[in-house]
Amino acid sequence: MSGTLDLYITIYEEENRPSHWALFFDDGSLNDKTLLSVKYDHRSHLKFHTETRNPRILYNQDELILVGTFNATDISKVNAIARGIRPEDLHIDRLNCIRYVRDVLDTLEVNRIVGNEVVYWIQKSFIRARMEKGEVDYEVECLVRKRRRDTPVVITYGDRG
Numbered sequence: 001m002s003g004t005l006d007l008y009i010t011i012y013e014e015e016n017r018p019s020h021w022a023l024f025f026d027d028g029s030l031n032d033k034t035l036l037s038v039k040y041d042h043r044s045h046l047k048f049h050t051e052t053r054n055p056r057i058l059y060n061q062d063e064l065i066l067v068g069t070f071n072a073t074d075i076s077k078v079n080a081i082a083r084g085i086r087p088e089d090l091h092i093d094r095l096n097c098i099r100y101v102r103d104v105l106d107t108l109e110v111n112r113i114v115g116n117e118v119v120y121w122i123q124k125s126f127i128r129a130r131m132e133k134g135e136v137d138y139e140v141e142c143l144v145r146k147r148r149r150d151t152p153v154v155i156t157y158g159d160r161g
Helices: 071-083 096-110 116-149
Strands: 004-013 017-026 033-040 046-053 061-071
Touching: 004 071, 017 061, 017 071, 017 096, 017 116, 033 096, 033 116, 061 071, 061 116, 096 116
Parallel strands: none
Antiparallel strands: 004 017, 004 061, 017 033, 033 046
């Protein structure tokens, strides 16, 4: 393992939901990575979730965003912070994966694990803008789905003229 790892945000379609957000460390290899995110469990409770897959070759991936470069020794700190953020403590009922990623990044910054390099400060404004866009996109998608549910389907069988 090298001395540094890049932290990325990956945005991809998950279980027919567009724009699921997760974090992962990239060591430059083509191996699978551990994605850190929040997902609903079978009881519809939001929980911290990890899964192993290669985010660079997800067929349904929309975007990869570089957050910054970390010392390899900081991985355990980042994982502890990611696991320590309890979604139910965030008091959010929608946009959970975006807000979860934002909260992890904010906590990393407060703890001075991220934020000591120029790349992060350049990326930070882009990431915040992308999060805002993601929230708007999500709201629009919710409205469209609600409209589809609320609109009755009328079936006609030929002309009755």
